[in-house]
Amino acid sequence: xxxxxxxxxxxxxxxxxxxxxxxxxxxxxxxxxxxxxxxxxxxxxxxxxxxxxxxxxxxxxxxxxxxxxxxxxxxxxxxxxxxxxxxxxxxxxxxxxxxxxxxxxxxxxxxxxxxxxxxxxxxxxxxxxxxxxxxxxxxxxxxxxxxxxxxxxxxxxxxxxxxxxxxxxxxxxxxxxxxxxxxxxxxxxxxxxxxxxxxxxxxxxxxxxxxxxxxxxxxxxxxxxxxxxxxxxxxxxxxxxxxxxxxxxxxxxxxxxxxxxxxxxxxxxxxxxxxxxxxxxxxxxxxxxxxxxxxxxxxxxxxxxxxxxxxxxxxxxxxxxxxxxxxxxxxxxxxxxxxxxxxxxxxxxxxxxxxxxxxxxxxxxxxxxxxxxxxxxxxxxxxxxxxxxxxxxxxxxxxxxxxxxxxxxxxxxxxxxxxxxxxxxxxxxxxxxxxxxxxxxxxxxxxxxxxxxxxxxxxxxxxxxxxxxxxxxxxxxxxxxxxxxxxxxxxxxxxxxxxxxxxxxxxxxxxxxxxxxxxxxxxxxxxxxxxxxxxxxxx
Amino acid sequence: xxxxxxxxxxxxxxxxxxxxxxxxxxxxxxxxxxxxxxxxxxxxxxxxxxxxxxxxxxxxxxxxxxxxxxxxxxxxxxxxxxxxxxxxxxxxxxxxxxxxxxxxxxxxxxxxxxxxxxxxxxxxxxxxxxxxxxxxxxxxxxxxxxxxxxxxxxxxxxxxxxxxxxxxxxxxxxxxxxxxxxxxxxxxxxxxxxxxxxxxxxxxxxxxxxxxxxxxxxxxxxxxxxxxxxxxxxxxxxxxxxxxxxxxxxxx
Numbered sequence: 001x002x003x004x005x006x007x008x009x010x011x012x013x014x015x016x017x018x019x020x021x022x023x024x025x026x027x028x029x030x031x032x033x034x035x036x037x038x039x040x041x042x043x044x045x046x047x048x049x050x051x052x053x054x055x056x057x058x059x060x061x062x063x064x065x066x067x068x069x070x071x072x073x074x075x076x077x078x079x080x081x082x083x084x085x086x087x088x089x090x091x092x093x094x095x096x097x098x099x100x101x102x103x104x105x106x107x108x109x110x111x112x113x114x115x116x117x118x119x120x121x122x123x124x125x126x127x128x129x130x131x132x133x134x135x136x137x138x139x140x141x142x143x144x145x146x147x148x149x150x151x152x153x154x155x156x157x158x159x160x161x162x163x164x165x166x167x168x169x170x171x172x173x174x175x176x177x178x179x180x181x182x183x184x185x186x187x188x189x190x191x192x193x194x195x196x197x198x199x200x201x202x203x204x205x206x207x208x209x210x211x212x213x214x215x216x217x218x219x220x221x222x223x224x225x226x227x228x229x230x231x232x233x234x235x236x237x238x239x240x241x242x243x244x245x246x247x248x249x250x251x252x253x254x255x256x257x258x259x260x261x262x263x264x265x266x267x268x269x270x271x272x273x274x275x276x277x278x279x280x281x282x283x284x285x286x287x288x289x290x291x292x293x294x295x296x297x298x299x300x301x302x303x304x305x306x307x308x309x310x311x312x313x314x315x316x317x318x319x320x321x322x323x324x325x326x327x328x329x330x331x332x333x334x335x336x337x338x339x340x341x342x343x344x345x346x347x348x349x350x351x352x353x354x355x356x357x358x359x360x361x362x363x364x365x366x367x368x369x370x371x372x373x374x375x376x377x378x379x380x381x382x383x384x385x386x387x388x389x390x391x392x393x394x395x396x397x398x399x400x401x402x403x404x405x406x407x408x409x410x411x412x413x414x415x416x417x418x419x420x421x422x423x424x425x426x427x428x429x430x431x432x433x434x435x436x437x438x439x440x441x442x443x444x445x446x447x448x449x450x451x452x453x454x455x456x457x458x459x460x461x462x463x464x465x466x467x468x469x470x471x472x473x474x475x476x477x478x479x480x481x482x483x484x485x486x487x488x489x490x491x492x493x494x495x496x497x498x499x500x501x502x503x504x505x506x507x508x509x510x511x512x513x514x515x516x517x518x519x520x521x522x523x524x525x526x527x528x529x530x531x532x533x534x535x536x537x538x539x
Numbered sequence: 540x541x542x543x544x545x546x547x548x549x550x551x552x553x554x555x556x557x558x559x560x561x562x563x564x565x566x567x568x569x570x571x572x573x574x575x576x577x578x579x580x581x582x583x584x585x586x587x588x589x590x591x592x593x594x595x596x597x598x599x600x601x602x603x604x605x606x607x608x609x610x611x612x613x614x615x616x617x618x619x620x621x622x623x624x625x626x627x628x629x630x631x632x633x634x635x636x637x638x639x640x641x642x643x644x645x646x647x648x649x650x651x652x653x654x655x656x657x658x659x660x661x662x663x664x665x666x667x668x669x670x671x672x673x674x675x676x677x678x679x680x681x682x683x684x685x686x687x688x689x690x691x692x693x694x695x696x697x698x699x700x701x702x703x704x705x706x707x708x709x710x711x712x713x714x715x716x717x718x719x720x721x722x723x724x725x726x727x728x729x730x731x732x733x734x735x736x737x738x739x740x741x742x743x744x745x746x747x748x749x750x751x752x753x754x755x756x757x758x759x760x761x762x763x764x765x766x767x768x769x770x771x772x773x774x775x776x777x778x779x780x781x782x783x784x785x786x787x788x789x790x791x
Contacts, residue, residue: 370567410625423625426570430577437729439708465732487731503733 019081019129021176025242031477032518034080036237037126037171038385039515042305043239045387047516050478051523052538057480057492057502061539063524064102066095067532073432073511074528076126077171077472079134080517085526086129086148087533091122092138094146100519102535106151116140117417118167119187120432125236125383125512126171128179130199135179137168143181143197155202159183163417165190171237175247175278178205182234186252186298189229189420194238194249194274196281206281210234210251210269223264229414230263231255232270236300236383240278241316244333247278248305248318252298256412258366258422266291271299273320275335285335289322290358294365295348295407296377296425297324304388304395305332310455319454321386321397323379326352329454341457343450344380344401348373366407370426376405376445377425378468385472385513389479392495394451394460396481400468403429403445434467434486434509442466449473449483451498461498472513474525482525484510490527490534506534560634562694568635571628579618584639593639606633639688651773656781659774666778669763672785678742679726680763681710685787692779699775702763712762713737715747716754723747727757 019035027033027040031048038045052060068074072090079086085099094108116122116139128135133154134146140162145154159181160166165188173180178196186192192210197203210232212218219227231254238249254263254270271290274283290297304319310329318332325346329339337356349358364373380399387396410423428444447465452458471484479495490510491503508530516525526535576584576592584592599614600606607629613621624632660666667676670683686695697704713735715723723745725737735755739745749755766775 408625408628410623410628412623418621419623421623423628424571424575424623426567427574428570430574433577435573435577437709439711439727439730441708441711444708466730467732485732489732 018131021130021174024130024174032080033082034078034515034517036079036128036173037077038237038239038302038513041173041175041240041242043302043385044304044306044390044475045302045385045472045513045515046389046475046477048477049516049518049523050476051518052476052480052525053478054480054494054501056538059538060492060502060504060525060536062504063100063535063537065532065534066097066102066104069093070531072122072531073470073509074531074533075121075123075169075511076528077513077515078526078533079127079129080515081129081148083519084148085517086127086134088124088126088136090124090531092124092136094127094134094136094151096148096151099517099524099535100522102533108146108151108153110136110138110144110153112138112140112142113162116162116167117165117188118169118184119419123169124171125169128172128174130174130179133199135172135174135199137170137172137181139167139169141166141168141183143168143172143179143202145179145199145202157197157202157204159195160185160190164188165417168235170235173237173240173247174199175240178278180238180247180278182210182238182249184233184235184252186231186233186235186255187257187419187421188231188417189255189414190231190233191228192232192234192252194234194276194281196278208274208276208281208283210274212268218268221265221268226263229255229420230267230270231257231420232267233298234300235298236302239303239305241305241332244316245278246275246284246332248273248275248303248332250299250301250303250320252300253293253296256420256422257296258294258407258410258425259412260292260294260365262412264292267293271297271324273299273303273318273330273335275332287328287330287335287337287356289320289326289328289356290324293324295324295373295405297322297379298383299323300383301381302385303332304386306388306390306454308393308455310338317454319386319388319395321381321395321399323375323382324348324358325375325380326358327395327397327452327454327457328356329457330356339454339457342380343397343452343459344399345374345403346380347404348375366409366422366425368409370406370408372404372406374402374404375400376403376427376429377407378403378405378427378429378431382470384470384511387473387475387481388454389475389481389495391477392451392475392479393453393455394475394495395454396473396475396483396495397450397452398469398471398473398483399448399450400429401446401448402443403427403468429468438467438487447485449481449493449498451481451495463493463498463500469510471510471527474514474516476516482514482527484514484527484529486510488529490514490529504534504536506530506532508532560631560637562691564631564634565638565691567628568631568633568638571624571632572635575622576632584636592636595637603630603633603637606636638691651776651778651780653777653780653784655774656777656779659770659778660781664766664770664778673788678738679740681726683782684785687783687785688787690782692783695779695782696775698763699770699778700765700767702761702765706761710761712758714754714756714758715752717747718751718753720753724758
């Protein structure tokens with residue numbers, strides 16, 4: 001009987017490896033892989049790989065290109081598991097390809113309902129994996145489990161009604177035996193929520209409404225019935241701390257976006273970070289960045305979890321560069337505000353008080369004729385991820401500066417599935433896509449990658465871009481920082497001083513986060529631009 | 540509610556009736572258009588087949604009221620969605636679209652003699668030293684072949700008298716000095732993080748890498764001289780009238 005046992009071991013060894021939750025928690029120990037949206041569950045977007053260095057990065061060479069059959073923006077960050085790269089071709093086609101050559105193994109094509117109406121593009125930001133199952137959240141607000149080996153759907157459940165404006169564009173987050181998602185639709189008068197589903201069956205395990213219902217604590221931060229259609233969407237992936245057993249999620253803007261008098265009060269938990277028990281969905285703490293938001297300052301950034309000495313004591317912190325133009329350091333055990341400073345030009349608030357609450361600038365509200373306020377509607381930064389390098393100790397923020405909108409006061413009326421937002425703000429910078437011919441003046445908005453010391457809030461360096469950027473940032477264990485911009489460049493900076501070390505013209509606007517993986521001992525850097533995914537390695 | 544609606548209707552009707560859009564309306568509408576409409580309609584308004592927003596070619600609208608209605612309510616059964624614009628916002632977009640075909644010409648234009656203006660433009664004004672019209676003149680300055688459809692008479696007059704009051708982003712001049720010491724001057728076409736593309740003073744298209752430049756500055760003043768005192772008021776009115784006749788090439 002010994003022989004068959006040995007045979008069994010050999011066969012098992014040749015099967016695709018199972019991505020256990022333990023592997024997800026310890027993703028830093030397998031740097032060849034990129035196992036969740038932000039690389040690790042800590043949201044740092046940092047790779048321990050260091051083959052590509054400041055000295056040799058000039059030798060980067062294009063290895064392969066994957067051209068999506070979609071003209072939508074390519075916002076997904078791929079996953080890489082043991083040489084297989086998984087990504088999403090917009091809106092909702094899952095693609096498995098060879099991470100070394102870019103050749104396609106299979107495509108699972110899901111056709112979302114024509115009732116789906118995501119506000120800002122039929123996009124998707126990526127997948128989650130557990131075991132040998134991939135999870136995709138769709139623009140028609142369904143959650144689908146897919147066999148990672150052959151691309152077959154395993155289950156497909158309704159999360160919410162697309163005809164009521166619910167949509168999903170985020171990469172799900174796996175915590176233990178649950179897959180956690182949230183719904184977009186903050187411009188359609190939804191009532192947002194975060195929900196967890198059983199990974200095996202797709203059965204809903206819990207649901208946390210991002211707006212408390214009647215009688216619940218916090219409901220009184222909404223005047224009248226405004227809580228019923230108050231938005232507070234969730235459209236970017238959260239983070240997880242396995243020691244504290246807390247999952248953290250950023251919550252979107254209250255609705256109607258620019259008509260705040262229709263929703264008197266602080267409007268909890270819009271523009272908050274919430275810390276939830278992943279087993280029950282119970283709220284442990286929250287911190288609100290922008291109470292009673294007038295400017296669409298969604299707090300949908302990825303929470304970045306780091307452990308560092310802070311003011312002389314070791315601390316479990318959370319770093320957050322918010323759309324409202326301030327960056328924050330919070331104690332992630334309890335949500336205590338530790339530090340907060342503007343990282344870009346801000347005029348809507350004069351600063352933060354000792355508890356981190358913004359001090360609103362007098363008169364900085366939408367007006368009938370339009371009121372010029374910094375940062376504009378798209379924010380000082382947006383959904384595209386910042387990065388933290390535990391090696392340099394620096395926090396790298398992709399940002400917009402000198403950027404304003406004229407916020408206009410106008411009417412809004414709720415009707416199911418219709419835009420419920422108010423009057424569109426005006427700005428010289430287009431919201432989503434850059435013009436091909438770009439000659440805007442610097443005083444009308446530009447982009448930058450800026451490095452901050454999170455312990456002091458001090459700016460260490462900046463790399464200025466002539467256009468704004470929708471690109472995320474990747475930092476590496478060789479102290480490189482990769483990012484891109486709307487002008488179609490992808491580049492590498494020295495993470496210690498911001499010096500430009502390498503660049504490539506990709507043509508299309510970079511609307512994704514670069515990531516890194518390795519196959520056969522060779523490190524790759526992948527990034528998408530326009531509707532195309534590119535992978536680079538040393539020649 | 541009645542009071543508000545009636546007054547809005549009266550006000551809007553008054554604005555529509557005379558098509559008296561101000562440059563501020565056109566500017567505001569242009570910003571809204573660029574932020575919200577270009578994704579589908581394109582910069583030039585020609586991205587949807589059968590529709591040419593810049594030349595008044597619409598599938599379903601003929602009046603300004605029709606256009607504002609469509610901008611707000613969308614067209615059911617087509618990809619044109621309803622929007623959230625207020626009536627005044629929608630009207631500024633209409634103002635912008637109409638400005639593209641020169642519908643703002645009206646009260647302020649027509650006071651001069653276009654033929655006389657052309658003679659000044661091509662003669663004592665020396666305008667063709669920098670500007671081109673229908674294939675004749677220099678390309679160093681903006682080509683004016685369609686200027687009558689793009690700019691209002693008042694704004695043209697302002698540019699002739701006081702060219703520095705408003706230098707549009709696309710008409711800015713740069714001065715660059717290369718590491719080798721050569722100076723290049725020209726009108727900026729596009730700029731990105733690492734480079735700038737210009738048309739230089741010899742009418743050549745030049746692509747400059749910022750890394751190879753010792754100096755790179757946008758000129759504060761327009762290379763265009765002021766004609767205040769050089770041309771009389773009636774002469775300037777003539778030139779404006781001539782420019783107003785320039786509506787581009789047929790069929791474009």
